Amino acid sequence: MSGARSLPFEEIATASPETLGLLMLKSDLHAARLDNVAQQTAVSDALADGAATASDLRKRFPGLSPRQIAGELQVTVTTTDDDPLVGSIWRFAEYRPRPPQILLYTHGLAPLEHALGSMLATRLLGKAAMQDVFIAHELYHHIEATRAEMPIARRHQATLFQIGKWQWRTGIATLAEIAAGSFAQALLQLPCHPKVLDFLAAEAIGSTRGVHPGNGAGLRFDA
Numbered sequence: 433m434s435g436a437r438s439l440p441f442e443e444i445a446t447a448s449p450e451t452l453g454l455l456m457l458k459s460d461l462h463a464a465r466l467d468n469v470a471q472q473t474a475v476s477d478a479l480a481d482g483a484a485t486a487s488d489l490r491k492r493f494p495g496l497s498p499r500q501i502a503g504e505l506q507v508t509v510t511t512t513d514d515d516p517l518v519g520s521i522w523r524f525a526e527y528r529p530r531p532p533q534i535l536l537y538t539h540g541l542a543p544l545e546h547a548l549g550s551m552l553a554t555r556l557l558g559k560a561a562m563q564d565v566f567i568a569h570e571l572y573h574h575i576e577a578t579r580a581e582m583p584i585a586r587r588h589q590a591t592l593f594q595i596g597k598w599q600w601r602t603g604i605a606t607l608a609e610i611a612a613g614s615f616a617q618a619l620l621q622l623p624c625h626p627k628v629l630d631f632l633a634a635e636a637i638g639s640t641r642g643v644h645p646g647n648g649a650g651l652r653f654d655a
């Protein structure tokens with residue numbers, strides 16, 4: 433998200449999932465067309481969908497790690513050494529549907545792992561391993577791509593423009609990211625919505641790579 437440094441990290445780390453979700457929506461061009469009440473409703477729906485999907489999966493696979501659940505669902509988990517940076521997008525992980533695959537960017541995750549250390553990892557992730565957070569996030573994308581329900585990104589639509597009775601409407605892609613984070617938080621019982629990791633990464637990457645002038649605030653993070 434752009435403007436990642438505009439709030440002190442301490443404020444981000446203690447923010448509620450609703451606050452983080454709204455922050456994420458504010459950076460979505462289409463979501464900006466929804467009024468405040470509609471934005472709050474959309475965020476609540478996305479958070480609830482992620483949590484409910486995690487609860488269903490937990491019942492199906494009690495005690496399994498995200499990696500093991502991926503195995504049960506025939507989703508391959510692999511790593512790549514590819515450069516995580518494409519334009520201004522920093523990739524942590526990615527879901528590819530055909531064949532179903534979760535890709536972890538080794539060099540994308542490394543600065544975050546370093547920044548987390550052991551103290552911050554316990555505080556932000558509880559007992560979960562960092563990679564598991566991203567595998568869980570991608571599992572949500574897999575489940576959304578393979579189930580019958582309408583994707584969360586299409587359940588809330590913004591009107592692009594209107595002429596007479598004709599309306600051009602668009603879905604809101606960020607809602608899937610809010611839901612995927614909520615899914616990971618519920619599945620792994622994380623102390624906070626994993627969006628906080630983007631803010632931490634922005635600081636860590638900004639100080640180690642001269643890719644953007646000054647800091648990592650110009651980066652967008654992708655998982």
Ligand SMILES: [Zn+2]
Binds near residue numbers: 609654
């Ligand atoms: Zn995602």
